[in-house]
Amino acid sequence: MSKRKETVRSEAVHLARVFFRHRLGVVGLVMLVVFIASAVFAPVVAPYDPLEMDLMNSFAPPGSPGHILGTDNFGRDILSRLIFGSRISLLIGIVAVTIASIIGTILGLLAGYYGGRVDAIVMRLVEVFYAFPFLILVIGVMAVLGPSIYNVMLVLGGVSWPLYARLVRAQVMALKSEDFVKAASAMGCSDARIMFRHILPNVLTPVIVSATLGIPGAILSSASLGFLGFGVQPPNPEWGAMVSEAKDFMLINSNMIIWPGMCVFLVVLSFNFVGDAVRDALDPRLARQLN
Numbered sequence: 001m002s003k004r005k006e007t008v009r010s011e012a013v014h015l016a017r018v019f020f021r022h023r024l025g026v027v028g029l030v031m032l033v034v035f036i037a038s039a040v041f042a043p044v045v046a047p048y049d050p051l052e053m054d055l056m057n058s059f060a061p062p063g064s065p066g067h068i069l070g071t072d073n074f075g076r077d078i079l080s081r082l083i084f085g086s087r088i089s090l091l092i093g094i095v096a097v098t099i100a101s102i103i104g105t106i107l108g109l110l111a112g113y114y115g116g117r118v119d120a121i122v123m124r125l126v127e128v129f130y131a132f133p134f135l136i137l138v139i140g141v142m143a144v145l146g147p148s149i150y151n152v153m154l155v156l157g158g159v160s161w162p163l164y165a166r167l168v169r170a171q172v173m174a175l176k177s178e179d180f181v182k183a184a185s186a187m188g189c190s191d192a193r194i195m196f197r198h199i200l201p202n203v204l205t206p207v208i209v210s211a212t213l214g215i216p217g218a219i220l221s222s223a224s225l226g227f228l229g230f231g232v233q234p235p236n237p238e239w240g241a242m243v244s245e246a247k248d249f250m251l252i253n254s255n256m257i258i259w260p261g262m263c264v265f266l267v268v269l270s271f272n273f274v275g276d277a278v279r280d281a282l283d284p285r286l287a288r289q290l291n
Contacts, residue, residue: 018281025277028270035267039086046080050237059253070255072246074235078255081237082263088238089267092153093219099157101211104164105203109195111165112172119169126162134159135224142230149232152225156218163214164207171203205282213275216268223264239264 020026038045047066054075062070069078111122129137137159145151175181176199184194225231226240227247234241239260246256 015281019277022277022280024273025280028273028277031266031270032274035086035263035270036090038083039090042083042087046077046083048077048080050076050081050084051235052076052080059249061253062255069259070253072242072253072256073249076235078259081242082239082259085237085239085242085260086263086267088149088232088236089219089222089240089264092149092156092222092232093215093271095153096156096160096218096222097211097214099154100160100214101164101207103157104161104166105168105200105207107161108165108168109172109200109203112169113176113191113195113199115173122165122169126165129159129162135221138221138225139228139230142225147225147230147233149236149238152222152231156221160214160218164210167206167210168203171206172199175199175202209275209279209282212278213272216271216275219264219267219271 047068054071056075057064057067057071058073058075060067060071060075062068064070067077067079069082071077072081107122107125111119132140138155141155141159142151145155172195181194181198184198189198222231222238223240223243226238226242227244229244232238232241234245242260243257243264246253246260249256
């Protein structure tokens with residue numbers, strides 16, 4: 001057991017070393033740590049309540065006394081709303097991708113391992129989902145369910161699983177003919193044990209990379225829904241909803257739309273940098289090139 005732990009520890013050290021040699025990945029990780037820390041400690045970091053209004057101090061410019069980034073049309077502190085908005089945007093991205101990856105991984109395992117009718121059913125479902133433009137499908141479902149943060153997470157996760165299902169299916173079809181799978185089957189292991197104990201650990205690497213790169217896509221989609229009025233509803237401080245509220249005041253106070261847009265841009269960029277670094281660290285060929 002100690003030898004196994006030592007092996008796992010050495011692999012973790014190797015992956016960390018490769019990751020931290022990726023400069024953009026480190027930059028992305030630092031930015032993500034800042035956003036996540038501000039989201040976790042929002043009540044401590046934010047100078048004001050994000051819903052607190054001061055109509056006598058609306059449209060205050062950046063650098064105003066007590067308001068570093070200024071205020072919006074209701075006199076609410078923009079910085080405080082951005083900090084609390086990071087909670088909602090990051091939560092939606094992480095939960096939606098988690099739901100999608102779990103559903104897609106399970107269906108991909110079943111389709112790739114059993115093949116035949118199971119594979120045909122899963123792949124037909126995938127084709128049905130891919131037949132609709134992603135955002136149009138999400139908007140249609142949200143219009144039926146109604147706008148709320150929980151519906152946004154469920155819908156984004158529920159329509160994003162085909163990517164993971166196809167990815168896992170291809171990996172499983174390549175692995176199920178390997179000797180270690182045949183040996184497990186010859187030893188009398190159940191199908192569930194073979195899939196989840198022997199095959200699943202070998203297909204997690206591309207799933208992790210895809211999930212890391214999928215989070216910024218979910219955040220962008222939630223921001224788009226918020227902008228269109230199908231996502232988190234005002235006065236909740238979600239970045240997409242903040243942009244939607246600010247569009248009517250672009251000529252009066254452009255800061256209302258610039259800052260939430262910059263937050264979306266930086267978070268998406270950070271996740272992409274980290275995703276590229278994770279991919280390089282988990283890919284043996286790229287890892288050797290960086291050594």
